[in-house]
Amino acid sequence: xxxxxxxxxxxxxxxxxxxxxxxxxxxxxxxxxxxxxxxxxxxxxxxxxxxxxxxxxxxxxxxxxxxxxxxxxxxxxxxxxxxxxxxxxxxxxxxxxxxxxxxxxxxxxxxxxxxxxxxxxxxxxxxxxxxxxxxxxxxxxxxxxxxxxxxxxxxxxxxxxxxxxxxxxxxxxxxxxxxxxxxxxxxxxxxxxxxxxxxxxxxxxxxxxxxxxxxxxxxxxxxxxxxxxxxxxxxxxxxxxxxxxxxxxxxxxxxxxxxxxxxxxxxxxxxxxxxxxxxxxxxxxxxxx
Amino acid sequence: xxxxxxxxxxxxxxxxxxxxxxxxxxxxxxxxxxxxxxxxxxxxxxxxxxxxxxxxxxxxxxxxxxxxxxxxxxxxxxxxxxxxxxxxxxxxxxxxxxxxxxxxxxxxxxxxxxxxxxxxxxxxxxxxxxxxxxxxxxxxxxxxxxxxxxxxxxxxxxxxxxxxxxxxxxxxxxxxxxxxxxxxxxxxxxxxxxxxxxxxxxxxxxxxxxxxxxxxxxxxxxxxxxxxxxxxxxxxxxxxxxxxxxxxxxxxxxxxxxxx
Numbered sequence: 113x114x115x116x117x118x119x120x121x122x123x124x125x126x127x128x129x130x131x132x133x134x135x136x137x138x139x140x141x142x143x144x145x146x147x148x149x150x151x152x153x154x155x156x157x158x159x160x161x162x163x164x165x166x167x168x169x170x171x172x173x174x175x176x177x178x179x180x181x182x183x184x185x186x187x188x189x190x191x192x193x194x195x196x197x198x199x200x201x202x203x204x205x206x207x208x209x210x211x212x213x214x215x216x217x218x219x220x221x222x223x224x225x226x227x228x229x230x231x232x233x234x235x236x237x238x239x240x241x242x243x244x245x246x247x248x249x250x251x252x253x254x255x256x257x258x259x260x261x262x263x264x265x266x267x268x269x270x271x272x273x274x275x276x277x278x279x280x281x282x283x284x285x286x287x288x289x290x291x292x293x294x295x296x297x298x299x300x301x302x303x304x305x306x307x308x309x310x311x312x313x314x315x316x317x318x319x320x321x322x323x324x325x326x327x328x329x330x331x332x333x334x335x336x337x338x339x340x341x342x343x344x345x346x347x348x349x350x351x352x353x354x355x356x357x358x359x360x361x362x363x364x365x366x367x368x369x370x371x372x373x374x375x376x377x378x379x380x381x382x383x384x385x386x387x388x389x390x391x392x393x394x395x396x397x398x399x400x401x
Numbered sequence: 402x403x404x405x406x407x408x409x410x411x412x413x414x415x416x417x418x419x420x421x422x423x424x425x426x427x428x429x430x431x432x433x434x435x436x437x438x439x440x441x442x443x444x445x446x447x448x449x450x451x452x453x454x455x456x457x458x459x460x461x462x463x464x465x466x467x468x469x470x471x472x473x474x475x476x477x478x479x480x481x482x483x484x485x486x487x488x489x490x491x492x493x494x495x496x497x498x499x500x501x502x503x504x505x506x507x508x509x510x511x512x513x514x515x516x517x518x519x520x521x522x523x524x525x526x527x528x529x530x531x532x533x534x535x536x537x538x539x540x541x542x543x544x545x546x547x548x549x550x551x552x553x554x555x556x557x558x559x560x561x562x563x564x565x566x567x568x569x570x571x572x573x574x575x576x577x578x579x580x581x582x583x584x585x586x587x588x589x590x591x592x593x594x595x596x597x598x599x600x601x602x603x604x605x606x607x608x609x610x611x612x613x614x615x616x617x618x619x620x621x622x623x624x625x626x627x628x629x630x631x632x633x634x635x636x637x638x639x640x641x642x643x644x645x646x647x648x649x650x651x652x653x654x655x656x657x658x659x660x661x
Contacts, residue, residue, distance in 0.1 A: 115479050118499035118545045140546070147502070147541045148522050160499070162546060186535070190601050190613065199609040206604040210629020211596070212526060212589065215535040216542070329610065342604065342628035 113150050117159040124289050124317050127163050132315035139163045139317065141182065141221035144213050149226060153235055154242055164218065167319045170194065176324040181220030181317075185275065186211070188219055198323055200332035200353055204278030207336040210343050220318035222275045223286065223298070224310070228345055229258065229269035240266045241306040256379040257347065260371075260387070267306030268377055271299060272345050278334055281351035285322040288312065292322070328353030333397035337390055348387045350394035367391035407463070407561045412456030419453070420444055433463050458572055462564065482545040488513065489557025497544045504528045504539035507554060515555035515584045519631075526630035529585035530554050536592035538629075555584035558591065567591050570647040571640070578634030586630045590644050593618075593626055597648065618648055 119137075121127045131137050137159035140146060149155040167181040170191045177197060179188055188194055189205040205214065208222075231237045231249030238247035250258050250268050258268040276295070284295040290313070299310050312318070331354035338344040354361075367388040374384045409417070409429060417425045421444075424437055441460060444450055450457045480499040487493065488511060495510055504521075507513040507530070519527030521540050528540040531553040558565035567590050570576070577583040600613030605625035616622070623641045632640065646652055 113500045116499055117480050118482050118543070140543075143543060143546070144523060144538070144541050147543065151522065160543075164546065186601070190599075192613070195602070195609055195611075195613070202602060202609050203604065206602055206606070210526065211593070211603075211626055212529055212536045212538045212629045213523060213541075216537050336604075342625050 114153070114156045114158070116150075116157055119159055119161045121161060121163070122166075124163070124166050124319060127161050127166060128289055128315040128317050130159075130161050131317075134159050135314065137161055141218040142184070142216040143221075144209070144217045145221070145225040149233075152233055154226075154233060163317060166317075167220070173322075176322055179219050179321040179323065181320050182218050185209075185214040185217045185219065185222060189214070197325070197329050198278075198282060199329060200281060200334055200351055201275070201278045201323070203332075203334035204274045204349075204351055207334055207346075207349070208274035219275070219321055222273055223279075223318065223321075224312075225273055226309070227269035228272050230254075232269060241269060241302070241309075244305070244307050250377075252378070254379060255377040257345070258377055258380055260374040260376050260380060260383050262301045263375070263377075264302045264304065264306070266304055267302035269302070269306070271309075274334070274336060274346065274349060277349055278351040279321065279323075281332075281353050282323055282326060282328070285324070286318060287320045287322060289317045289319055326353065327355045331356060331398045331401050333394045333401060335390055335394040335397060337386060348383055348390045350387075350390045352391070352394035352398040354395065354398045356399075361395075363392045363395040364388075366395065410456065410459055410562055412453065413460050414456075416450070416453040416456035416460060420449065433460065459562065462559065462568065484544055484548050486547045486549060487551045489552070489554060495544070499543070499545050501544045502540055503530070503532075503542040503544050503547055503552070506544040507539060507552075513554050513556050516588075517581055517584055519582065519585070524631070525582070525585075526589060527582050527585040529588045529630065531588055531592050534592070534595065536589050553588070555588055558587065565591060567594070567643070567647045570643040573652075574639045574643040574646060576636055576640040576643040577632070578636050582630060582632045582634075586627070586632065586640055589627060589630045590640075590647070593623075593644065594648060596626070618645065620645070 119130060121130060131139065136157055138146065138157035140160040140162050141164045146155060164182055168183055169180040170183050170188060170193065171178050172193055177193055185205050189202040195202055229250055231253060232239045232241050237249040240246060240248050248267055251265060255268055259270045279295045286293045286295060286298050293311055297311065300308055333352050336346045336349040338346055370391055371384050371387050376384060417428055421440060428437055445457065478496060478498050481496050482499050483496050485494045493511065495506060497506055504516055504518055507516050516530055516539055517527040518540065519525035523538050523541045528538055529536050530539045532550050558568060567587050571583065571587055597616045597618050600616055602609060603622060603625045605622050620641055623644050
C-alpha cells in the first residue's frame with residue numbers, strides 16, 4: 113500500500129473542507145472495500161479522512177425513517193424500526209457480505225462500494241473504470257458475472273451492493289451535506305465515462321438515507337441467487353415489495369417485462385431466464401410472506 | 402508480550418516431565434518459550450504425544466513468550482499515528498504507520514500471532530477478532546481507527562487454564578484439521594453467541610418483522626452466520642456441532658456411522 117496521511121475530524125463541514133483542499137484525499141468509513149482496493153493499488157489516495165463517526169443514528173421522522181450514513185449495516189438491518197417497517201432492507205443487507213463485514217461497513221460506504229469486476233481489480237488488465245481510455249477487459253473477456261442491462265462498450269461491470277437494490281425498490285433518498293438525490297438518480301450508468309459512478313461532487317459527503325413510508329412491509333422479499341449459498345456476490349438479485357389490491361397479478365408477465373431490454377454478453381445469457389424465474393420466486397415469496 | 406506464567410496443570414507437568422524432563426524446571430519458572438513449543442510440535446509430528454493428549458491440548462493453547470518486541474523508533478515510521486487501545490484488557494499504546502492494519506499490529510508489533518493472515522483481503526475470516534463486542538476483520542481494519550477501542554483476540558479468550566466454552570467445544574468436536582482458520586472461527590463463534598442472544602437476524606432468519614428475542618441456532622442458521630469464516634480443510638460439520646454444543650450445552654452426536 114502506498115503511504116497516506118491519516119486525518120481525523122469532528123464535523124461533516126470540516127471533512128468536506130479538508131477533501132476540497134486535497135483532491136487526492138478519500139473519505140474513510142468502514143474501509144471494507146477501500147482498504148482492500150488500496151492494498152491492490154486500484155485506489156491510491158495520499159490522505160484518508162476518517163468520517164466513520166460523523167453521521168450516526170437511525171430514527172423515525174416525519175414521512176419515514178432516517179438512516180445515518182455512519183450507522184453500520186448490522187445496526188441498520190437489526191434496528192427495530194427497520195425490521196418492523198422496512199423488512200426488505202433488513203433482508204437485502206443480510207444477503208450481502210459476512211457478519212464481520214456488515215459489522216464494519218457503513219450505510220454511506222455501502223452505496224459507494226466499487227464493482228468487483230476482476231478486470232477492475234487486476235491492475236495488469238485494461239479497465240476504463242480504473243484507467244479511462246485503457247479499454248474494457250471484460251467486454252470480450254470472461255463476462256459470466258457481468259451486466260445484462262445498462263452496459264456500454266466502455267464498461268460491462270455490475271454494481272455489487274445488495275442494500276442499494278432494496279433502497280431502489282423503497283424509493284430511498286440520499287442526503288448529502290449539499291442536497292437530496294433520489295436513489296434512482298444517484299448511480300450513473302457507465303456510458304462513455306465508467307470512471308464516474310455517481311453524482312457526488314468533490315468534497316460532498318453523504319449524511320444519511322431517507323426511507324419514505326410505504327405499504328410494502330407485510331409483503332416483501334429479497335431473493336439473491338449466487339454461485340455459493342452464502343458470502344458471494346449476486347448473479348441475479350430481486351427486491352420485491354407488493355401492495356395488494358384484490359386482483360391477482362401476473363408475475364410471469366411482470367418478469368417478462370422486466371427483462372425485455374436485456375442484452376446478454378458472450379457468457380451470461382443464462383441470467384435472462386434466471387432473472388425471470390428469480391422475479392417470479394421473489395414475488396411469490398413476498399405474496400406469501 | 403508478557404510471558405504466560407499460568408501454573409502448569411497436572412497433565413502438562415506429566416507431559417513435560419515424561420518427554421522434556423530437562424526443560425521442566427525452566428518451563429515452570431519462566432513459562433513456555435518458542436524453543437519448547439517447537440520441540441512440542443516435533444514430538445507431536447513424531448506421534449509421541451499419544452499418552453498425553455489432554456496435557457498437549459492445553460500446552461498448545463498456551464501463549465508462548467516471544468521475547469521482547471523492539472519498539473520501532475518514530476523516525477522509521479512514515480505518517481505515524483499514535484494509538485491507545487486495550488488488547489485483551491491490557492492497555493496498549495503503539496505508534497503505527499497509517500497503513501498498518503490491526504492484524505499486522507497484533508502480529509508484528511504486539512507478538513499476538515494467534516490471529517491469522519489468510520487472504521489479507523477480507524475473504525476468508527482467519528483474521529477475525531472482536532472489537533467493542535463485535536466480530537470484525539482485522540486485515541481490513543486500520544490500526545489508526547482503533548483509538549480507545551477494546552480488542553479481544555484468541556489469546557484473550559481463556560482465563561488462565563480455563564478455556565472459553567467455545568474453545569472447549571472445538572476441541573471436543575474436533576472443529577478443525579490444520580488449525581489455521583481456527584482462531585478466526587472461534588472468535589467469530591464467540592461473537593455469534595452474543596448476536597444470537599440479542600436476537601440479531603441473518604439471511605436465513607424467518608419472520609424478520611418479529612421483535613428480537615434470543616435464538617437457538619439451527620444448523621442452517623449457523624452455516625449462514627459463520628459463512629465469513631472459510632475452512633480449507635472442510636471441518637464445517639464439526640464446527641457446526643461445536644457451536645451447537647457451546648450454545649445449548651447439549652452434546653450433539655455425529656449423525657454418520659461407519660459401515661463395514
